[in-house]
Amino acid sequence: xxxxxxxxxxxxxxxxxxxxxxxxxxxxxxxxxxxxxxxxxxxxxxxxxxxxxxxxxxxxxxxxxxxxxxxxxxxxxxxxxxxxxxxxxxxxxxxxxxxxxxxxxxxxxxxxxxxxxxxxxxxxxxxxxxxxxxxxxxxxxxxxxxxxxxxxxxxxxxxxxxxxxxxxxxxxxxxxxxxxxxxxxxxxxxxxxxxxxxxxxxxxxxxxxxxx
Numbered sequence: 275x276x277x278x279x280x281x282x283x284x285x286x287x288x289x290x291x292x293x294x295x296x297x298x299x300x301x302x303x304x305x306x307x308x309x310x311x312x313x314x315x316x317x318x319x320x321x322x323x324x325x326x327x328x329x330x331x332x333x334x335x336x337x338x339x340x341x342x343x344x345x346x347x348x349x350x351x352x353x354x355x356x357x358x359x360x361x362x363x364x365x366x367x368x369x370x371x372x373x374x375x376x377x378x379x380x381x382x383x384x385x386x387x388x389x390x391x392x393x394x395x396x397x398x399x400x401x402x403x404x405x406x407x408x409x410x411x412x413x414x415x416x417x418x419x420x421x422x423x424x425x426x427x428x429x430x431x432x433x434x435x436x437x438x439x440x441x442x443x444x445x446x447x448x449x450x451x452x453x454x455x456x457x458x459x460x461x462x463x464x465x466x467x468x469x470x471x472x473x474x475x476x477x478x479x480x481x482x483x484x485x486x
Contacts, residue, residue: 276461278429278436279480280454283465289439292470292477293409296437297329299478300405305485308398309407309437310391312336323380324414326390329407334390337380337414375417382414388421395424398434403485408438411451422450429457435484 281289290311297307308329315323315338323338375382398406406428415421428436440451440462454460461480463473 275459276480277459277484278438278454278457278461279477279484280436280438280440280460280462281465281477282440282442282462284442287465287467288470289465290409292465292474293407293437293439295474296477296481297405297407299474300437300481303482305482306404307407307437308404309394309409311407311409312412326387328390328394332390335383335386337377337382339379340376340381375414377413380414382417384417387415388418391415392418392420392424395428398428398431404434405437405481405485406434408436410439410441411448411454412439412441413448416448416450425450426453429454435481437481 281292283289290313293311301307310326310328313325313327314321315325324336325333326336327333375384394406398404408425408428411425428434438454440454441448443451455462463477463480465473
């Protein structure tokens with residue numbers, strides 16, 4: 275029996291946009307939806323990182339370009355040095371005191387991600403059956419062991435169905451992504467620029483079938 279729906283496709287193909295549209299359609303049919311999606315952060319037309327955004331509009335930093343963090347930290351140190359009453363501690367903005375989590379040129383803000391995303395999992399199964407959005411289960415998010423445990427628990431939960439996104443296989447396999455792909459209760463849609471509009475209704479129907 276199908277229980278969860280996941281979208282996959284190359285970066286930039288429109289998975290997050292499709293997730294948002296499906297959520298709107300599902301909510302209009304009376305189904306409760308919660309969770310989060312990932313959104314690009316751009317400055318002067320250039321991508322400088324990613325934020326996690328909840329379906330209620332709360333936002334937190336997922337990652338930033340390494341050089342952007344260095345510039346920001348330098349400015350904050352200079353600013354705090356001229357403000358003796360500042361409560362800012364530059365060390366809290368740096369991973370220098372511990373492991374730095376990186377994906378390519380991006381540094382992952384694990385604390386920010388977990389503080390926003392993990393409480394959503396704890397609240398998801400209260401009340402009637404609902405759809406829980408996880409956009410996405412990717413390399414950045416998978417630095418969090420707590421996130422991995424939460425996703426696994428949600429996959430096995432009886433009171434909610436996941437509408438999620440996963441990356442296409444590339445390089446070293448991601449264990450949790452492969453677990454999702456191998457589950458018998460997961461329906462996976464490959465999203466391309468050519469089919470992303472045509473498969474919308476099919477995805478909505480699949481999600482609605484999951485929560486019956």
